[in-house]
Amino acid sequence: MRAIYVYLVVCAFAGSFLSGAAFAAETPADSGYLALTPRTINITKTFSGANVEVSADIPKGAGAVLELIGPTRDSHLLRQGRRAGLWMSVGEVTAHDAPSIYMVFTTPDVKSLETADSPSGYDALKQRVTFSGALPKNKADLLFGQFIKLKESEKLYGSFPGALETKSGAKHDSVHGALQLPSNVAPGSYDVTLMILQNGKGVERRSAELTIMMTGLPKILTNLAFNHAGLYGLMAVLVALIAGITVGLIFTGKGGAH
Amino acid sequence: MSWNIYLPIAGAGVNVFILLGLGGAVGFLSGLFGVGGGFLMTPLLMMIGIPPIVAAASDSNQIVAASASATYAHYRMGNVDFKMGFLLLIGGVVGGTLGVHLIAFLRALGNANFVIKITYVIMLGVVGFYMFMESLQNLRKTPVETKKVESGKSSFYARAVKALPWQMEFQKSGVFLSPILPLILGTFVGVLAAIMGVGGGFIMVPVMVYMLRMPMHVVVGTSLFQILFTCVNVTIMQSMTNHAVDITLAILLLLGSTVGAQFGARLSRRLKGDQLKIILASLVLVVMLQMLLGLVITPDVLLAHKGGH
Numbered sequence: 001m002r003a004i005y006v007y008l009v010v011c012a013f014a015g016s017f018l019s020g021a022a023f024a025a026e027t028p029a030d031s032g033y034l035a036l037t038p039r040t041i042n043i044t045k046t047f048s049g050a051n052v053e054v055s056a057d058i059p060k061g062a063g064a065v066l067e068l069i070g071p072t073r074d075s076h077l078l079r080q081g082r083r084a085g086l087w088m089s090v091g092e093v094t095a096h097d098a099p100s101i102y103m104v105f106t107t108p109d110v111k112s113l114e115t116a117d118s119p120s121g122y123d124a125l126k127q128r129v130t131f132s133g134a135l136p137k138n139k140a141d142l143l144f145g146q147f148i149k150l151k152e153s154e155k156l157y158g159s160f161p162g163a164l165e166t167k168s169g170a171k172h173d174s175v176h177g178a179l180q181l182p183s184n185v186a187p188g189s190y191d192v193t194l195m196i197l198q199n200g201k202g203v204e205r206r207s208a209e210l211t212i213m214m215t216g217l218p219k220i221l222t223n224l225a226f227n228h229a230g231l232y233g234l235m236a237v238l239v240a241l242i243a244g245i246t247v248g249l250i251f252t253g254k255g256g257a258h
Numbered sequence: 259m260s261w262n263i264y265l266p267i268a269g270a271g272v273n274v275f276i277l278l279g280l281g282g283a284v285g286f287l288s289g290l291f292g293v294g295g296g297f298l299m300t301p302l303l304m305m306i307g308i309p310p311i312v313a314a315a316s317d318s319n320q321i322v323a324a325s326a327s328a329t330y331a332h333y334r335m336g337n338v339d340f341k342m343g344f345l346l347l348i349g350g351v352v353g354g355t356l357g358v359h360l361i362a363f364l365r366a367l368g369n370a371n372f373v374i375k376i377t378y379v380i381m382l383g384v385v386g387f388y389m390f391m392e393s394l395q396n397l398r399k400t401p402v403e404t405k406k407v408e409s410g411k412s413s414f415y416a417r418a419v420k421a422l423p424w425q426m427e428f429q430k431s432g433v434f435l436s437p438i439l440p441l442i443l444g445t446f447v448g449v450l451a452a453i454m455g456v457g458g459g460f461i462m463v464p465v466m467v468y469m470l471r472m473p474m475h476v477v478v479g480t481s482l483f484q485i486l487f488t489c490v491n492v493t494i495m496q497s498m499t500n501h502a503v504d505i506t507l508a509i510l511l512l513l514g515s516t517v518g519a520q521f522g523a524r525l526s527r528r529l530k531g532d533q534l535k536i537i538l539a540s541l542v543l544v545v546m547l548q549m550l551l552g553l554v555i556t557p558d559v560l561l562a563h564k565g566g567h
Contacts, residue, residue, distance in 0.1 A: 043264060043266075044264065045263060045264055045506075046260040046262055046263060046264060046271075047262075047264040047271050048260065048262035048264070048271035049271060075563075076563070076564040077561045077562065077563060077564060078561070078562045078563070078564050079560065079561060080557055080559075080560040080561065080562065081560070085554075086375070086376075086553040086554065087552070087553055087554070087555070087556065087557055088375050088553065089562070092564060093561065142560075143561070146559055146560045146561045147561060149558070149559045149561075150559045150561045150562070150563075153558075153559060154307070183262075183264065183270050183271030183272075184269050184270040184271075184307060186269060214266065217266075217506075218264050218266035219266075221266045221267070221505060221506065222266045222267065225266075225267055225497070225501050225503070225505075226501050229497050229498045229501055230494075230497070230498055232497050232503070232505070233493060233494040233495075233496075233497025233498055233503065234494065235505070236319045236493055236497060236503050236505045236508060237319070237322055237490050237493050237494060239323075239505065239508075239509060240319055240320065240322035240323035240326065240493070240508065240512055241322060241323070241326050241490075243323045243327075243509070243512050243513070243516055244322065244323035244324065244325070244326030244327035244330070244512065244516050244519075245326050245327065245330055247323075247327045247516035247517060247519075247520060248326065248327040248328075248329075248330030248331055248516070248520070249330070251327075251331065251517075251520040
């Protein structure tokens with residue numbers, strides 16, 4: 001009984017880390033063209049994803065395409081293939097210039113994302129992302145499709161046609177959307193762009209910056225892990241050894257182990 | 259109050275109770291069978307969205323706690339053969355280094371992953387099947403019959419072991435053999451563990467039971483002792499080279515696993531050696547079947563992130 005009590009105290013201590021807001025919402029800063037609420041997201045110890053509200057006025061009868069684009073980076077991947085009837089990794093592939101996150105939303109009336117001056121959507125992304133490494137022979141096109149599938153399974157990519165809500169006003173229409181950011185979104189600066197379309201042609205482009213940053217305990221631990229790796233490793237081992245031996249002592253002290 | 263916690267190195271938010279539960283379940287198995295549990299925990303962590311390399315590295319970190327907790331419990335019960343454990347550990351370090359070079363050579367040839375997967379399935383299949391059948395046979399026999407069969411054995415292997423030089427007594431294990439044998443077997447397990455990318459507990463346990471003829475309860479304690487040192491080394495190496503240890507993840511897992519390991523160690527004392535072996539064999543066979551299915555069934559996505567076990 002004493003062992004269970006002590007364990008609960010340890011858990012309660014760990015639980016005290018969990019109090020606090022998941023993200024600090026800022027007052028919406030309306031650019032006049034494209035409003036994001038919040039504009040800055042703090043990754044704190046209880047962060048589990050965030051919701052960003054987007055709204056803008058658009059001319060009457062116009063359509064809109066909203067994009068969320070993360071910083072580009074190289075992704076190192078393993079390509080799965082069949083050898084002697086068995087599925088396994090058959091080579092390393094690197095995806096270049098792929099945004100860390102990509103989401104595209106449209107108003108219900110937008111039929112095609114390919115406007116003449118600024119194409120968007122997965123087809124446009126396909127033109128920018130390149131692959132190197134163990135590419136499959138004659139099936140390079142399939143690789144991009146699989147890359148999208150992988151990113152969608154991680155909730156980092158998404159295509160949501162018709163998900164931007166349109167409301168009619170006296171002088172203007174307005175569009176509203178919600179960007180659901182998963183908890184695995186990386187810190188950085190993200191571009192949110194709104195392309196206004198009339199008769200299928202892009203007539204105006206507005207953009208805003210969404211900042212995601214680590215604060216508090218996650219920031220301290222990340223700094224330790226990357227800038228003081230040796231100390232961090234020793235700390236990880238010591239914490240584990242102390243926890244293991246303490247629990248061992250608690251349970252042995254109870255008298256049941258011998 | 260939110261029960262989600264953000265794991266900064268993994269870069270994901272996860273429910274605290276899922277991590278405590280996973281740690282508890284795998285720690286229980288660790289204490290029960292003397293395995294690190296990496297071959298179970300890493301795939302489970304990947305299933306909840308932890309990147310493979312962070313899952314593998316943080317799992318090694320939490321195994322330090324679980325194995326320290328369980329080793330202490332087994333030490334108190336007199337189940338740790340330190341002399342044998344050190345010899346196996348030295349062999350394991352040598353074998354691990356050889357295995358890493360072997361993998362580099364196979365990668366250069368372009369078929370490393372094929373060798374890894376096939377080695378995994380064959381090793382799990384052979385070990386699991388042999389252990390299952392042998393334990394089943396022993397459980398069906400009366401104690402007198404079992405003793406008769408054991409004492410009557412004098413195979414080529416037994417004669418070869420007796421012929422090795424510098425024979426010495428391993429008091430805790432109740433065996434008399436040359437230190438060369440645990441060194442060689444430790445190296446063999448180290449090579450396999452490096453190829454397969456796991457701690458090697460589930461290979462080490464059968465090796466100690468069948469090749470070193472150690473009693474099952476001492477095997478569990480000694481295996482945990484050896485795993486403890488291996489995982490301390492892996493945690494520090496992973497922190498320094500890959501920055502992949504997530505201490506928040508490891509702490510939550512170890513809160514569950516250290517307690518689970520205690521209950522596992524207690525249950526292991528209550529079960530007969532053959533009962534322990536048959537349960538471990540079943541677990542190994544289930545993992546083998548799951549891996550085999552993974553090799554045969556077309557995956558949903560034909561790309562995966564690099565890293566992990």
